[in-house]
Amino acid sequence: YYAYLDSQQLLQTYIQLLTTEKVLNAASEKLGYPVYAGQASAQQVPDTQFVRLTVTNTDPQRAADIANVLVMVLIDQNEELQAVRYLTSEQNLQSQIDQVQSQITTMQTQINDISEATVQDQLVQVKAQIEPLQTQVTTLETEIADLQKNRYPTEEENAQLAEKEATLAQVKPILTLYQQLYTNLVVLGQPVDTGTNTSTRLQQLQTTLSLYQGIYVNLLNSLENVRFARVQNTPNVVQVEPAVASTSPISPRPFQSTALAAAVGLMLAAGIAFLIEYLDDTLKTMEDIERVMQLPVVGYIAEIQYESGSDESLYVTRQPRSPVSEAFRLLRTNLEFAGVDRPIRRLLVTSAGPGEGKTTIAVNLAAIMAQGGKRVVLVDADLRRPKIHRFLGLSNKVGLSDLFRGVVAVRMVSQQVQDVETVSVLTSGSLPPNPTELLASVRMEQILQEAEQDADIVIIDSPPSLVADVQVLAGKVDGVILIIHPGHTQEDASLATLEMLNRAGARTLGVVLNRIPRGRSDYYGGYRHYSPYYSGYHYYHSMDGQDLKPSRMRRLFGKLSPFNHNGHKKVEAGVVEENVIEKP
CATH class of the missing domain: 3.40.50.300 (P-loop containing nucleotide triphosphate hydrolases)
Structure with a gap:
C-alpha cells in the first residue's frame, strides 16, 4: 500500500515538474522560442504509471517539438535532482580515501626511515582521524533514531534513513580500525628491549600499514556502494512514445461546441424551471x-x-x-x-x-x-x-x-x-x-x-x-x-x-x-x-364560430400523459368516472 502511495506521489511530482519555470525556461533555451505554462498540461493515465503530456500551439509541428523537448529536459532535471541526494556521502568518502591514501604513503616512508618521531606524528594524525569519526557515528545514530520514530515515513524520509544507516555501517568499521591503529601506535611509542628495538618497530609499522590498507579498501567499497545505491534508487524516466504533429485541430470545433452549448443550455433551462417551480408558492x-x-x-x-x-x-x-x-x-x-x-x-x-x-x-x-x-x-x-x-x-x-x-x-x-x-x-x-x-x-x-x-x-x-x-x-x-x-x-x-x-x-x-x-x-x-x-x-x-383543434403534439402528449384534462389520473377501461356535487 505504501509503495503504491509512493509511486502515486512520484507521478504527481513529475506532473508538477513538467510545468515548472525551470523546466519551461530550459526548454525555451533549447527551442529558441518561449514556452509558456498554459501551453502544457500533464495527467496520469488511469491504472498505469504513464504520464500523458499535452501541448497546445497554433503550429502543430511546434506543439510536437515542445512536447519532446519538455520530456528531454525533465529527464535531465530528474538525474540532477537524484544525484544531489548522494553527493554529500560521496564527497565525504572521497575525502577519507584521500586522507588514508596519504597515510599509507607516509607509513611506507616511515617503514623505510624507522623513526620514533614519525610514530608520534602518526599517533597525532590517527587521533585526529578518530575524533571526527566518533562525532560522525554519534550524529548518525541520533538522526537514525529520530527518523525511526515516525510511523508513516514518506519516500524521502525512507531514503534518508537508508542512506544514514548505510553510512553508519561504513563508518563504524573504519573507526574500529583507527582505534586499533591508535593502540598499536601507543604500544610502539612505549620503551622496549634495546636488543630487538629495530625489528619490533619495523613489525609494528608493517602491521599499521596493513590496517591502513584495510581502511583504504573499506572506504573504496563504501564509495562503490553509495554510487550503486544512487543508480539503483534513481527513478527511470523514459519517453515511451514521441510526440507527433496533429493532423486535425482540437479547436475550434463548431459542431461539438454547439452541441455542448445546447446541452448546457438545456440543463440550465431545466434547472431554472425547476427552481422557479420550487420557489413558486x-x-x-x-x-x-x-x-x-x-x-x-x-x-x-x-x-x-x-x-x-x-x-x-x-x-x-x-x-x-x-x-x-x-x-x-x-x-x-x-x-x-x-x-x-x-x-x-x-x-x-x-x-x-x-x-x-x-x-x-x-x-x-x-x-x-x-x-x-x-x-x-x-x-x-x-x-x-x-x-x-x-x-x-x-x-x-x-x-x-x-x-x-x-x-x-x-x-x-x-x-x-x-x-x-x-x-x-x-x-x-x-x-x-x-x-x-x-x-x-x-x-x-x-x-x-x-x-x-x-x-x-x-x-x-x-x-x-x-x-x-x-x-x-x-x-x-x-x-x-x-x-x-x-x-x-x-x-x-x-x-x-x-x-x-x-x-x-x-x-x-x-x-x-x-x-x-x-x-x-x-x-x-x-x-x-x-x-x-x-x-x-x-x-x-x-x-x-370556427373550432380551434388541438395540435398533433398536444394530442400526442395527451395520450402519453397518465392524467386527464382535470389533472386526475386516468381511470381504467370500462370504469365510468362520476362527479357529483354534494349539497351542503
Whole structure:
C-alpha cells in the first residue's frame, strides 16, 4: 500500500515538474522560442504509471517539438535532482580515501626511515582521524533514531534513513580500525628491549600499514556502494512514445461546441424551471386549492378576450353562447345548490389581492342570474377604488356613500343596466374618508335590508382583503365567494383571507378560478368535471364560430400523459368516472 502511495506521489511530482519555470525556461533555451505554462498540461493515465503530456500551439509541428523537448529536459532535471541526494556521502568518502591514501604513503616512508618521531606524528594524525569519526557515528545514530520514530515515513524520509544507516555501517568499521591503529601506535611509542628495538618497530609499522590498507579498501567499497545505491534508487524516466504533429485541430470545433452549448443550455433551462417551480408558492390547480384551503372550486372562468378597441362590459350579454358564459351559468348553478338549505340573499365577492378580477365576476354573475329570472341588486362596496360604474358605463355622482348622509331610498339612487332589466346597480358614489366605519355602521345593515326587499339576491363587490372592509362586510352577508387568479394568487395571502373570513363568522361557499388561460386544458377541464353534459362541448373556438383543434403534439402528449384534462389520473377501461356535487 505504501509503495503504491509512493509511486502515486512520484507521478504527481513529475506532473508538477513538467510545468515548472525551470523546466519551461530550459526548454525555451533549447527551442529558441518561449514556452509558456498554459501551453502544457500533464495527467496520469488511469491504472498505469504513464504520464500523458499535452501541448497546445497554433503550429502543430511546434506543439510536437515542445512536447519532446519538455520530456528531454525533465529527464535531465530528474538525474540532477537524484544525484544531489548522494553527493554529500560521496564527497565525504572521497575525502577519507584521500586522507588514508596519504597515510599509507607516509607509513611506507616511515617503514623505510624507522623513526620514533614519525610514530608520534602518526599517533597525532590517527587521533585526529578518530575524533571526527566518533562525532560522525554519534550524529548518525541520533538522526537514525529520530527518523525511526515516525510511523508513516514518506519516500524521502525512507531514503534518508537508508542512506544514514548505510553510512553508519561504513563508518563504524573504519573507526574500529583507527582505534586499533591508535593502540598499536601507543604500544610502539612505549620503551622496549634495546636488543630487538629495530625489528619490533619495523613489525609494528608493517602491521599499521596493513590496517591502513584495510581502511583504504573499506572506504573504496563504501564509495562503490553509495554510487550503486544512487543508480539503483534513481527513478527511470523514459519517453515511451514521441510526440507527433496533429493532423486535425482540437479547436475550434463548431459542431461539438454547439452541441455542448445546447446541452448546457438545456440543463440550465431545466434547472431554472425547476427552481422557479420550487420557489413558486401560488395556487394553480383545483387540487392546490382543496389541499391548501380545504374549499371546493365552484367556478372556472376563462380569460375574457375583449375585441380590440372595445371597453370592458357585460360579456355574458354580448357572447351568450360562449364558453365563458356557460362557465358563469355553471357558477350560478353551483351557488343555487349551495343555497338549498340556507338561501343566499346576500353574496359577497372578494379576493386576496387586487387585479384578481372580482369586479368582472360580480358584474357578469349578476347578469347571468338576471338571465335566470332573478331580480338582482349589484352593490359596489369598494369605497376606495370603485370600478363597477366604469365597467357598465354608469354615472357615479350619486351612490352608496350618499345613502349614509341622508334618508334616501335605495331605489332612488340605483341605476338600471342596459339589456338586463332585472339588474339594479348601486354604485359607490363619492369616496368617503372613513369607508370602514361606514360599512360597519347600522346604516349599512339598513341599506342591505332595503335592497333585499326589491331583489332576490344582493351581490356585493368589495375591495381586496388587504383592508378591513372585507371583514366588516363578511359578517353582514349569507355567503362569500373568493376569487383566485391561478398562478398569481399566493398561498399565504389566500390562507390569510380565509382565516380573516372565518374570524368574521362568514360562510365561505367556495373558490372561483378566474382568468384561466384558454390554452390550458388542465385548468379549463374543470368545467367538464362539474358538468358531464357539456363534456363534449368545444371550448376553444374563435369568435366567428370556427373550432380551434388541438395540435398533433398536444394530442400526442395527451395520450402519453397518465392524467386527464382535470389533472386526475386516468381511470381504467370500462370504469365510468362520476362527479357529483354534494349539497351542503
